[in-house]
Amino acid sequence: MEIIEEGFYYHIYNRGADRKNLFWDDEDYKEFIKKFDYYLYPSVQTFAWCLLSNHFHALIRIRTVQEQSSIYSAYKNLFLTGKYHGSQDPTNKPFIASNQISHFMNSYTRYINKKRERTGTLIEGPLKRKKVIDETNFLHLVCYIHRNPIHHGIVKDYCEYRYSSFPDFLNGRKSFIETSEVLMSFGGTENFIHAHEEFKLNTDNDSDIYLE
Numbered sequence: 458m459e460i461i462e463e464g465f466y467y468h469i470y471n472r473g474a475d476r477k478n479l480f481w482d483d484e485d486y487k488e489f490i491k492k493f494d495y496y497l498y499p500s501v502q503t504f505a506w507c508l509l510s511n512h513f514h515a516l517i518r519i520r521t522v523q524e525q526s527s528i529y530s531a532y533k534n535l536f537l538t539g540k541y542h543g544s545q546d547p548t549n550k551p552f553i554a555s556n557q558i559s560h561f562m563n564s565y566t567r568y569i570n571k572k573r574e575r576t577g578t579l580i581e582g583p584l585k586r587k588k589v590i591d592e593t594n595f596l597h598l599v600c601y602i603h604r605n606p607i608h609h610g611i612v613k614d615y616c617e618y619r620y621s622s623f624p625d626f627l628n629g630r631k632s633f634i635e636t637s638e639v640l641m642s643f644g645g646t647e648n649f650i651h652a653h654e655e656f657k658l659n660t661d662n663d664s665d666i667y668l669e
Contacts (some may be wrong), residue, residue, distance in 0.1 A: 459556050463519045466580045466589035466640050472512035474581045493550045494633050496542045496561035500552035504639050507621035514602045522551045600656040
């Protein structure tokens with residue numbers, strides 16, 4: 458399994474234990490993203506995400522300690538008032554991305570277990586992740602993640618799917634997604650849309666990230 462290293466990009470994904478649900482209603486999807494932002498924003502940048510009933514995908518980059526410190530300095534009041542996890546300057550106590558991810562997944566599991574009066578694991582094993590190898594891979598993954606609901610037959614038009622970051626790029630939905638950086642990588646909004654419309658799965662490279 459890939460070791461998570463600062464400064465690198467990763468495709469992270471996982472599904473429910475025994476392929477069972479991770480999300481049951483609108484409140485669950487919203488709570489997952491709320492916790493994702495709370496625990497992970499201090500230590501990662503996020504470029505795309507998509508949640509389906511029994512699995513999720515996200516494209517992230519691990520912040521360096523210097524970047525973490527800059528985020529903390531800029532939003533110190535939000536850390537101290539509980540908007541984000543942690544209350545110490547990362548210069549003295551850096552956020553460890555793998556620990557933050559663990560906190561995040563454990564917190565969401567507790568939320569679901571309490572809400573649904575269940576016990577035990579919710580997620581299938583450790584978080585799966587693959588390092589992004591180059592810009593082509595990055596652009597491919599953005600499209601793959603946003604179009605995932607089509608692959609699973611949930612919707613015919615990925616633009617209509619509510620539980621992905623795609624609307625953040627077109628509708629100005631308030632978000633922690635690095636929309637400007639992504640659109641710049643595609644060469645603008647028009648090219649971003651066109652790339653999604655023309656996207657084709659690479660069955661050899663994508664076979665190990667299919668989650669049913």
